[in-house]
Amino acid sequence: MTVRITKEFSFEMAHQLEGCNGQCSNIHGHSYRLFVTVSGTPVDDANSPKYGMVMDFTDLKKIVSEHIVSKLDHALMLRREGEVSKALSSVYTKIVCVSYQPTCENMVIHMAKILCRKLHPSVTLHSLKLHETATSFAEWYAEDNCANEDSCANVEGEAEF
Numbered sequence: 001m002t003v004r005i006t007k008e009f010s011f012e013m014a015h016q017l018e019g020c021n022g023q024c025s026n027i028h029g030h031s032y033r034l035f036v037t038v039s040g041t042p043v044d045d046a047n048s049p050k051y052g053m054v055m056d057f058t059d060l061k062k063i064v065s066e067h068i069v070s071k072l073d074h075a076l077m078l079r080r081e082g083e084v085s086k087a088l089s090s091v092y093t094k095i096v097c098v099s100y101q102p103t104c105e106n107m108v109i110h111m112a113k114i115l116c117r118k119l120h121p122s123v124t125l126h127s128l129k130l131h132e133t134a135t136s137f138a139e140w141y142a143e144d145n146c147a148n149e150d151s152c153a154n155v156e157g158e159a160e161f
């Protein structure tokens with residue numbers, strides 16, 4: 001039987017949407033909430049320390065914390081080609097420059113690319129949900145983006161934040 005498990009994460013991050021025709025063109029922050037859902041079959045070997053688990057929640061926490069949360073928490077995310085990143089890169093220590101406009105939508109795509117590579121092949125990244133505010137969020141689903149379960153590992157893109 002296939003089961004989905006989800007772990008929730010949170011981080012504080014500032015960003016700026018250069019060229020946006022609204023308030024988001026200013027540098028501002030969000031308390032992001034990230035829901036990571038993986039699917040797989042619970043281990044049926046009674047002698048395994050992972051007996052009954054799709055994936056140990058501790059292992060999932062370690063991967064997401066290392067590759068996403070620790071990189072983004074208390075960071076400022078800016079578009080690499082933007083004027084603001086050129087001006088501030090030498091002033092602040094934790095600026096994450098990305099090749100795309102740092103919207104919730106683009107961030108969740110980038111996170112999916114990272115996690116598809118980092119997760120153990122015994123599980124599949126099913127979906128990600130990234131809340132920017134309590135009422136605004138973006139979702140990535142493997143079924144929308146991956147031709148088959150194996151294709152997720154081969155997705156193109158930046159490997160890290």
Ligand SMILES: [Zn+2]
Nearest residue numbers: 015024028030
């Ligand atoms: Zn924002």
